[in-house]
Amino acid sequence: MVTTSRTSSTDVHAHVWLPEVHHLAESHPGFLAFTDLELLRSGLESAAVSEKAVAERWPRLTELSERLTVMDSAGIDAQVVSVVPTQYHTWAPAALAVEVAQATNEGVARHCAQEPKRLVGLGVVPLQHPERATECLEHAVLTCGLRGIQIPSHTLDAHTSATVELSDPRLDSLWRRAEELEAVVFLHPWGCTLDERLNRWYLSNSVGQPVEHAVALSHLIFGGVLDRFPRLRLIAAHGGGYLPTVLGRADHAWAHRPEAHSCAQQPSAYVKRLWFDSLVYTAEGLRNLVAAAGAERVLLGSDYPFDMGVTDPLGRLKAARLSADDTTRITFANAAELGLVPQPNEERRRP
Numbered sequence: 001m002v003t004t005s006r007t008s009s010t011d012v013h014a015h016v017w018l019p020e021v022h023h024l025a026e027s028h029p030g031f032l033a034f035t036d037l038e039l040l041r042s043g044l045e046s047a048a049v050s051e052k053a054v055a056e057r058w059p060r061l062t063e064l065s066e067r068l069t070v071m072d073s074a075g076i077d078a079q080v081v082s083v084v085p086t087q088y089h090t091w092a093p094a095a096l097a098v099e100v101a102q103a104t105n106e107g108v109a110r111h112c113a114q115e116p117k118r119l120v121g122l123g124v125v126p127l128q129h130p131e132r133a134t135e136c137l138e139h140a141v142l143t144c145g146l147r148g149i150q151i152p153s154h155t156l157d158a159h160t161s162a163t164v165e166l167s168d169p170r171l172d173s174l175w176r177r178a179e180e181l182e183a184v185v186f187l188h189p190w191g192c193t194l195d196e197r198l199n200r201w202y203l204s205n206s207v208g209q210p211v212e213h214a215v216a217l218s219h220l221i222f223g224g225v226l227d228r229f230p231r232l233r234l235i236a237a238h239g240g241g242y243l244p245t246v247l248g249r250a251d252h253a254w255a256h257r258p259e260a261h262s263c264a265q266q267p268s269a270y271v272k273r274l275w276f277d278s279l280v281y282t283a284e285g286l287r288n289l290v291a292a293a294g295a296e297r298v299l300l301g302s303d304y305p306f307d308m309g310v311t312d313p314l315g316r317l318k319a320a321r322l323s324a325d326d327t328t329r330i331t332f333a334n335a336a337e338l339g340l341v342p343q344p345n346e347e348r349r350r351p
Contacts, residue, residue, distance in 0.1 A: 010335035011071075011313060012186070013237055013277045013301030014079040017061040018107040021087050024100055030091045038086070041191055041208070043199030053307050060305035064114045070305065071118070075314050079304065080340050081112055082122040082150040085190035090128050090155040097126035097158070101136040109144040120342050121146045122186050128155040130170035134177045141181050147340055148184030148233070152191070153216035163193075166216050167223025175229040184338055188237040189213060205308055213241025218250070221270045222262050230273065233338055235299065239280035244271050244292045268292075275338070277301025278317060278330060279310065286320040295326035299334045 025031050039047055059066040061084065071079060089100050105123035112119035123140025125133040140146045155164045164171075166187075178185055192198055192208025213236055220226055220234070236243075247268040253260040254267055263270070271293045279301040280286050290298055300317065303309025310316055317330055335341055 008077045008332045008341070009075060009314060010078040010080065010300060010332055010341055011074075011076045011302045011304065012080040012235065012299045012335055012340055013188075013279060013309075014067075014081050014304035015061065015084045015306070016081050016108060016111050017058075017084045018087060018104060018111075019062070020107055021083070021089070021100055021103050024096070024103055025087075025089045025092065028092065028096060030093070031089075034089070034091045037191070041195055041199060042202075042204045043196075046199070046202045046204060049202075057305045057307075064111065067304075068115065068118065070311075074302070074311060076302070078118050078120070078335075078342050080120055080122060080147065080186075080335070081108055082186060082188065083108060083124060085150075085152065085188050088124060088152050088155075088190060090126070090152060091158075092126065092128070093158055094126075094129050094132060097129050098132050098136060100124075101126050101132075102139055105136070105140040105144045105146060109146060117342055120340060122148050122150045122184065125149050125151065125174065127151060127164055127171070128158045130164065130168065130174070133171065133174045137174060137177055137181070137183060141183050147338075148178070148186065150186040150188050153187065153189035153212040154193070165219045165223070167219035167225055172225075172228065175225060175232055178233070179229050179231045182233065182339060184340060185232065185234045186237065187213070187216060187234060189216065189241075209238055210241030213238060214243040217241075217243045217274070218267070220274075221250075221267050222260065224263055226270050226273055227264045233275070235275040235277060235338075237277050237279065237301065237303070239278065239285065239289050240271075240274070240276045240293075244276060245288045247271065272297060275299060275334070278313060279303055281310070281316070283316070283319040283321070286316065287322070290320070290322060290326060290330075295322065295329045296334060298330045299338075299340075300331055 083104050101124050108121035112121040123146045125136040140149055157164050189209050189212035192212050198204040198208050250267040275297050277299055300313050302313040
């Protein structure tokens with residue numbers, strides 16, 4: 001039986017847009033190349049639709065009163081707030097990247113500090129500069145009082161332009177420090193490397209995001225990251241994309257291909273060592289995720305306030321007709337166990 005101190009609901013997947021981060025980035029020459037790549041990946045039609053959608057949702061992304069009104073209407077008591085993934089700015093050179101990370105951490109902390117009884121936050125780190133990532137994690141958690149960090153599925157090394165995967169050994173110090181700090185790592189991809197192959201019909205998001213989850217999580221599994229850092233608290237957004245419920249093929253490769261036998265257990269075993277948000281859209285999909293990972297590994301998620309999110313995450317959870325214990329776990333208890341529930345009386349350092 002799951003027991004909690006109170007009935008509550010915590011949405012672990014909600015975003016904020018930070019104008020100070022945009023102002024830092026937009027004056028740098030690399031920003032134009034970044035926007036060109038965004039357009040290549042999305043396509044003109046989707047870019048236009050997205051621009052209109054963001055404009056309509058602008059108050060919800062920036063204003064606390066709008067956020068609280070929407071939370072109240074959805075029955076959400078608390079949110080875990082992270083920056084809009086377009087503000088990762090993984091193209092930024094070292095000095096700017098650290099400045100962007102710190103500005104993001106401080107901006108998220110300021111936003112959440114306006115309503116500490118209902119909001120907690122996640123920061124960012126510059127994965128394109130692995131040697132600077134750990135210090136930015138410490139800035140997020142120890143200086144800004146955030147509960148962890150949000151990361152993309154991959155990035156490009158700022159010095160060599162080679163892909164930095166989550167299995168890159170240079171990130172081991174980041175994972176080690178995240179374990180020590182009991183910091184949550186929220187995996188939220190942005191930008192699929194299939195590029196213009198997905199630039200029609202909004203495939204860049206509907207297909208690209210789940211693909212990026214599958215690749216990133218596979219790197220964490222096959223690359224031995226979860227073996228080396230078994231206490232890593234990693235939550236995958238969007239229900240983990242294509243990966244959690246279709247690992248039979250990976251298990252077969254692990255069993256029959258020597259080069260795939262690179263992790264201590266068969267790949268499907270690691271699903272129960274990760275966490276996932278509930279944003280899978282259908283009752284059947286959520287039941288399948290719970291069957292694969294266990295209810296103790298699923299948390300409520302809405303992707304507030306975007307059109308690829310849901311306005312009724314509690315309603316979607318209710319439609320799955322899970323047990324009362326499983327529903328409580330997903331609604332609140334798992335977030336509490338991961339330290340993602342607001343604790344307004346706790347003393348936390350803020351910028």
